[in-house]
Amino acid sequence: MSEQAKKPAKKKVALDPRFVDYRHVWVVVESERGEVHPVSWELLGEGRKLADALGVELCGVVICGPGERGRGICGEAFQYGADKCYLVQDEVLRDYRNDPYTKALTDLVNRYQPEVLMLGATTLGRDLAGSVATTLGTGLVADCTELVIDIETRNLAATRPTFGGSLLCTIMTQRHRPQMATVRPRVMAMPEASAGRQGEIVEVLFSMIETSIVTKVLEFIPDDTRDKPNxxxxxxxxxxxxxxxxxxxxxxxxxxxxxxxxxxxxxxxxxxxxxxxxxxxxxxxxxxxxxxxxxxxxxxxxxxxxxxxxxxxxxxxxxxxxxxxxxxxxxxxxxxxxxxxxxxxxxxxxxxxxxxxxxx
Amino acid sequence: MHSVVCIKQVPDSAQIRVHPVTNTIMRQGVPAIVNPYDLFALEEALRLKDQFGGTVTVVCMGPPMAEAALRKCLSFGADDAILVSDRAFAGSDTLATSYALSATIRKIMEDMPVDLIFTGKQTIDGDTAQVGPGIAKRLGYQLLTYVSRIVDLDVANKEIQVERRAEGGVQLIKTSTPCLITMLEGTNEMRFGDLDDLFRAARHELKVWDREAAGIDAVEMIGLKGSPTVVSKVFAPRPRSKRAEMIEVRDSEPKNLAVTLLAKLFTQHPKLEQEIAKRAV
Ligand SMILES: Cc1cc2nc3c(=O)[nH]c(=O)nc-3n(C[C@H](O)[C@H](O)[C@H](O)COP(=O)(O)OP(=O)(O)OC[C@H]3O[C@@H](n4cnc5c(N)ncnc54)[C@H](O)[C@@H]3O)c2cc1C
Ligand SMILES: Cc1cc2nc3c(=O)[nH]c(=O)nc-3n(C[C@H](O)[C@H](O)[C@H](O)COP(=O)(O)OP(=O)(O)OC[C@H]3O[C@@H](n4cnc5c(N)ncnc54)[C@H](O)[C@@H]3O)c2cc1C
Known part of the structure; x- marks a missing residue:
């Protein structure tokens, strides 16, 4: 993919000069205690199509605590279609907390500049996406049901239901990068995992010290899922x-x-x-x-x-x-x-x- | 204790109809209500006031008619209400909305410090859940989304403990005030305001702030200019190409209908038969 990514797009487009350095499609791979939320794989399946349409790489972002299977999760992401994974592991990232996660993701975006950034519309994803979009000052489309690339402008056309689904609207972020979107679990189909598919892991250091973080997670009480319907x-x-x-x-x-x-x-x-x-x-x-x-x-x-x-x-x-x-x-x-x-x-x-x- | 509760006026979506020909929302005659999710936020703020004393201020950005939503909140027991209303806000997306609301809250703080900001989980029209996080980030407040319970509040030491709904469990979180809380639905039940509040709500001198009064100089941050997202198209969902294949037998005996359906299902979807056989007890 990376070779192809450097080739210019077939159609000559007058891309806003501010956008030229923004490339590749990113998916935040959401995990808690080493468990990946399946919506992340659904998003990689969808992200693969977008990356291919743009002729760029599909990258996963894995943010977790040390020893929480970080590299293992990247390996799974490759099977579901990622070409590359950015892995940020740090003690302060063990439990999800808004401040350190927002900083970790915002720093990554500013450094590597993706053109599309997708997250699951979960409690974690919505909390994080809203914070990161505000910090970056970019557009965020919520709960998309269809994502299509407009090849000429490299804009993401994100469609979402409005008024409870009686109408659909297509929303674009034309003047800002990255273009952000969230998608609810089970809205996109689960892609097939292809065993043996490999990719590149880029480990990124994160520096935030615990004493600078105001919010503390005192306890995590897992849901009793024994008799819970899924x-x-x-x-x-x-x-x-x-x-x-x-x-x-x-x-x-x-x-x-x-x-x-x-x-x-x-x-x-x-x-x-x-x-x-x-x-x-x-x-x-x-x-x-x-x-x-x-x-x-x-x-x-x-x-x-x-x-x-x-x-x-x-x-x-x-x-x-x-x-x-x-x-x-x-x-x-x-x-x-x-x-x-x-x-x-x-x-x-x-x-x-x-x-x-x-x-x- | 001073809590600011952000509320939005929304069309009662249960009564919204889409025009079959023009695909536009028919708003005529559709009542406008306080976003139902915001009432859980308001009730929580009122409960803290019951317990610790203080003031609850409700804030709404919207057209002049949104005054009715604010008066409703006053009738439940809110002390003060501010309507932020200006044509310059028209077309604001969540980024611009959070900008305008955070500026408004900064202005409120000039008169009285704010300990807690409450928002609903999401609205029933825009339905993005993005405005709460946006306000918190802009004010540099700690953000607590999907809060199901306020466990403890220590006003003097500016400490708060809450339970937050996370994926697969509940986080017990401690943080400092001031902070922003988005309240989960179903976590409390809105009180009936008493008669005094009802009279007060009708008479209350609601504050109406335009852009300048809300302390916003940067016009490029609000309205369409300040909104990175652009709605490019609105359309009706595609109907499925075919109507259902109806199962009919002449006698319409339930038993025969059932057998006919099974036969159809399993010949047309052989995999389904295996799937059911695999799991059935
Ligand atoms: C903001 C908002 C969010 C909503 N979210 C949801 C949601 O998440 N999920 C949801 O389901 N709804 C939701 N609704 C409600 C939705 O609009 C409908 O009111 C609801 O889905 C109707 O449920 P129903 O089909 O069971 O009942 P009804 O609409 O009352 O339908 C009952 C049906 O049963 C049929 N019937 C009657 N007797 C029999 C019989 N003896 N045998 C067979 N059929 C019979 C009737 O012909 C009728 O078609 C939401 C509404 C709003 C405004
Ligand atoms: C059909 C439709 C789709 C949209 N899609 C998007 C989109 O994908 N991305 C985007 O950025 N914008 C979108 N918008 C614009 C967005 O709805 C508006 O910016 C709106 O003003 C706030 O967003 P929300 O309704 O989603 O609120 P939410 O973020 O869901 O609201 C959360 C809470 O914030 C508070 N709040 C929200 N609005 C106000 C207000 N005006 N006054 C006081 N408190 C408030 C309430 O407490 C509310 O419970 C869309 C609008 C529509 C009508």
Missing amino acids: LPFADIIVAGGRGLRSQENFQHVWDLARVLGAEVGASRPVVQAGWAELDRQVGQSGKTVRPKLYIAAGISGAIQHRVGMDGADVIVAINSDPNAPIFDFAHYGIVGNATAILPALTEAFKAHLAQAKKTG
């Missing part, structure tokens, strides 16, 4: 909506999910009624999911729900109203009473699976 990464989801009418009827969703080994999802009114926990809400103000199969029962398909599950490979909708909007984007539809059809589906799957087991 909807964003579920392969099969059975979700129920207000059309189920009661908590008792919602039990049919659980029954089908159990037979399929699926997670249970819900629309917002269901969560508000207390039939399901907040962690199960799918949509704009809930989780974004990308399962192989999404079964929606008694869900109308409002745009705020749709934006969270549109990425499913196969969507089956059960709704008593033949004109429900969900039939406009589901792959299969059944018009009928969900409280009768869900148990029938549960039985049919059960029978099918038992049959399959018998015949091997």
Whole structure:
């Protein structure tokens, strides 16, 4: 990549002279205690396309404490498409804290000058991105769902939903570099890792002393994930909506999910009624999911729900109203009473699976 | 104790409709409300005031009609309200907005020092969660985002401990005031203001500051000029090319519908069958 990167772009462009030194696409690889947030790999997959369009390198930025697998994480980043990784390891970077991380990333950007800088729209990524963009005085587009390079100007056209997804808008940062963007987890597809793919690690020293940092992390209390649903990464989801009418009827969703080994999802009114926990809400103000199969029962398909599950490979909708909007984007539809059809589906799957087991 | 709470007036998005032909937002008749996330910030500030005494000032940048949002906050118990309003702010992105709000807060500090700044987690219209971090960085304040609980506040020693939602867990954090807190939703419940507050809110002499009153000389830092991001296009999402394939059987018996669906699913997506067989119990 690096050879190609030095070749001039095919099309003659009058690039703003201030931008000439800004090159390459960067992705912040977010890790805590040696664990990488999968959104970073999704971003590398997307970043690869942008870097290829620009004819530049794709670089990962790994910021962590010493002994937190820094080099190992860089190795994984190469498998997901990075050509190079900047690795900043220091004792003060062990826990995420805004000040030292902002300084580490801002220093790197000022020194190596990327033209595009992407972060996951996680609690860490949003905290850090907003701070770094303000410090650099550049533009930051939040929660993008589509990123495209305008080759002629080398501008990043970042598209994001507005007003809950009823409209989309494309935003550009034309007069500043780097161009920054955040993307929510599960919005971009997970790239395939290619084993054996190598890259260059650039270790960068960081000098900030603990006594100069005002904020201290006294404790980290990990979430109890034992019984916690992990909807964003579920392969099969059975979700129920207000059309189920009661908590008792919602039990049919659980029954089908159990037979399929699926997670249970819900629309917002269901969560508000207390039939399901907040962690199960799918949509704009809930989780974004990308399962192989999404079964929606008694869900109308409002745009705020749709934006969270549109990425499913196969969507089956059960709704008593033949004109429900969900039939406009589901792959299969059944018009009928969900409280009768869900148990029938549960039985049919059960029978099918038992049959399959018998015949091997 | 002096807390400044930043609130934004937003259209009630539950009632927003998009014009089917022109793809523009139909704002007519859509009520404007206080950004719901900001109420958690306001309530937290009011609770600290209950506990430690002091003042809560609400600040909003917006058009003249945003006065209503500020009065709403006064009716909940805020002591003072400042509307920052000037045509020069039009078109501000988050960088320009945080600039204008931080200048305003600096101006407020000339009259009374500020111990805590509160913002909501994000808004329901712009929805970027970038303004809070922006204000903190511009003022050189410690930034505490996604705070779920204020554990301890030592006003005299200027120390605060909070729980912050992080990826995969909760951070217990200690830092110094002044600092900026963005409050997580669902962490408290907004009180009903009492009758006194309601009357006071209606009568209160709201401060309206234009650009100069907010202490902003650098016009190139605000409005469209001060905004690095530019909206280049607004459009409707592409509909999926095909409507759902409807499963129909003549008798519409649930059992037969289910069997027909399964047959369709598994012939058209053989991998799905393996996937389900693999995980099913
Ligand atoms: C800022 C904002 C954020 C939001 N975020 C989210 C979000 O993250 N997730 C989310 O889901 N929503 C969200 N919403 C709410 C969203 O706009 C919809 O109100 C919600 O998705 C509707 O849920 P529903 O489909 O379950 O209920 P409804 O819209 O009431 O639909 C119920 C459906 O069930 C059908 N039905 C009725 N009886 C039966 C029956 N016996 N059998 C089968 N079908 C039946 C009806 O025909 C109808 O289509 C948000 C809204 C706003 C304003
Ligand atoms: C559809 C749409 C998309 C946009 N996309 C972007 C984008 O990607 N990048 C970008 O830089 N700008 C963007 N903007 C512009 C941005 O929304 C405005 O700058 C807005 O003034 C503040 O941003 P926000 O609504 O996202 O607030 P957020 O950053 O989500 O708000 C966080 C908190 O800051 C406080 N706050 C925010 N605005 C005000 C205010 N006016 N007065 C008082 N307190 C306030 C509130 O406490 C709020 O809870 C977009 C605007 C729209 C309408």
